[in-house]
Ligand SMILES: NC(=O)C1=CN([C@@H]2O[C@H](COP(=O)(O)OP(=O)(O)OC[C@H]3O[C@@H](n4cnc5c(N)ncnc54)[C@H](OP(=O)(O)O)[C@@H]3O)[C@@H](O)[C@H]2O)C=CC1
């Protein structure tokens with residue numbers, strides 16, 4: 001059995017801690033809030049992030065990062081993307097041995113356009129990490145915490161590391177596949193959040209299922225277009241970390257990205273939305289990163305581009321829809337220009 005330091009005690013870190021504890025692992029769940037740590041250690045609840053879910057008593061909460069890492073043999077990072085560098089920067093001061101790093105966060109960093117595995121590689125010296133892996137797929141914390149059937153993918157450039165993650169998490173209600181396409185898995189997980197904001201927005205504007213299906217399908221096309229340019233396999237985008245996660249995030253009331261988009265579609269400002277959410281909406285920052293990356297790579301991403309203007313340049317949501325619907329005529333599948341019979 002492993003001793004896992006889970007860094008990030010929000011909804012997803014807590015839900016994954018339940019999976020690990022159910023599998024018999026020792027979990028040290030690190031977060032910033034003393035009040036929350038006391039609630040977990042004394043009463044076995046994290047009600048701020050997972051209301052009314054009783055946690056296994058083998059989950060021990062920490063606010064001292066060094067103490068949480070003391071005898072850990074595995075690190076699971078689950079903080080929002082914007083906090084990743086700060087946490088890694090502190091963590092590396094407390095390690096004196098190489099450990100496997102796993103992350104479960106979904107984002108791309110604006111400016112550098114790094115995926116999270118790349119941020120880990122930059123922040124943690126090689127002699128302190130034995131491998132880097134990601135776990136990603138259609139998995140709302142609220143359902144995982146209730147032990148409802150969930151499937152997910154683990155990926156690493158090191159096949160043994162992906163298998164280690166599979167063994168670490170796999171239970172009879174949490175099924176883990178492996179996929180060697182690290183770029184595709186991380187890009188799919190991060191970019192589906194942009195499309196989910198758009199899907200929520202169409203709902204807020206009063207549109208129905210046709211608009212949602214259109215955004216999801218054309219959204220997947222542009223995610224795959226960028227992913228392929230970056231070296232991902234096209235098949236990954238049809239898998240759990242691509243289409244699977246896109247479906248769950250664009251159609252579930254649990255999705256914070258969908259809910260944020262829905263509020264924007266109803267006319268709320270971005271500041272009002274963020275104040276009301278109280279949880280991370282990764283798609284906002286990732287929209288900026290993907291917008292920049294698409295420009296740099298010269299990849300056409302029309303949905304990302306209009307959402308960038310809505311989120312960062314006050315374009316109205318109605319204008320965004322007209323702009324998308326009024327684009328020049330296109331082939332649906334760029335490479336498939338079959339001559340008519
Ligand atoms: N929720 C889900 O269903 C899923 C989420 N994810 C991904 O997991 C990642 C985490 O999301 P999630 O747990 O849902 O987010 P939540 O909003 O539920 O919680 C965020 C957590 O991050 C902590 N945090 C915020 N800023 C910092 C910081 N600077 N340093 C340390 N800790 C910080 C918060 O602490 P505090 O309370 O002190 O502010 C809180 O514990 C995201 O990348 C998300 O996309 C992936 C799959 C599913």
Ligand SMILES: O=C(CO)COP(=O)(O)O
Pocket residue numbers: 106137138139140141193196245248249254255256257258280281282
């Ligand atoms: O990634 C998720 C589900 O797989 C969670 O999505 P949200 O961050 O939109 O809630």
